[in-house]
Amino acid sequence: DVGSSDLDHALLAPLSRVERAGTQVNRGVLEAALDQEDKALADFDLAIGENPALGDGYLNRGAMLVNRKRYGEARDAIMRGIALRPSMPEVGWYDLGVVEQALGHDEEALANFHKALSLAPYFQPAVQALENFSRGPLQAEIPA
Numbered sequence: 752d753v754g755s756s757d758l759d760h761a762l763l764a765p766l767s768r769v770e771r772a773g774t775q776v777n778r779g780v781l782e783a784a785l786d787q788e789d790k791a792l793a794d795f796d797l798a799i800g801e802n803p804a805l806g807d808g809y810l811n812r813g814a815m816l817v818n819r820k821r822y823g824e825a826r827d828a829i830m831r832g833i834a835l836r837p838s839m840p841e842v843g844w845y846d847l848g849v850v851e852q853a854l855g856h857d858e859e860a861l862a863n864f865h866k867a868l869s870l871a872p873y874f875q876p877a878v879q880a881l882e883n884f885s886r887g888p889l890q891a892e893i894p895a
Contacts, residue, residue, distance in 0.1 A: 772799055772802035788815055807836030810843045817849055825860070826850045841871035848880060 766774065779794030793810035795812040798805055809832030816825035828849065833843040848863030861884060 754860065767894070768801045769805075771806050772798040772808060775801065776805065776808050776811060783811070783815065788818060791815055804835055806832040806837030806843075807839075809835065810837050810839075813850075814846055817846060819854075820853070822850050822853055839871075841867040841874045841877065844870065845874065845877045845880065848877070852880075862886075868884070 775794045775798035779791040779798065782788075782791035782794060791811065791873035792815045795808050795815065798808040799812065802808070809828045813825045813828035813832060816822075816828060827846045829850065833840055833847070837843055840869050844863045844867035848860045848867065851857075852861060861881070864877045864884070866882045866883070867874055871877075
């Protein structure tokens with residue numbers, strides 16, 4: 752198991768900018784899992800600074816901003832990340848759906864959840880989001 756301190760040590764080694772950025776994203780993901788959101792956000796920002804073409808850095812930054820309910824900034828970061836072809840674009844589309852749902856844009860949210868599933872048909876967060884929509888207020892808008 753690789754821990755945050757292992758990644759701290761790895762960042763002391765001579766790394767290319769691309770390797771350093773990837774390592775910072777990985778450390779940020781671990782920090783986020785440990786509820787160290789400030790540290791995680793700082794690492795995602797560092798990663799983006801090292802490699803502005805790293806879609807995963809933007810997606811993870813966006814996820815942290817969603818947690819902080821900073822939806823406008825989150826949307827911008829997520830959309831930028833998706834455009835840069837991240838390793839798991841379905842996560843970006845799902846997160847974008849979460850943002851749109853939080854902003855009350857149900858049609859956009861649904862479209863984003865469906866896009867996530869078109870990329871990864873068994874992606875459980877998107878499956879669950881669509882199941883929740885089928886039980887929620889959108890039901891009243893579906894013609895009988």
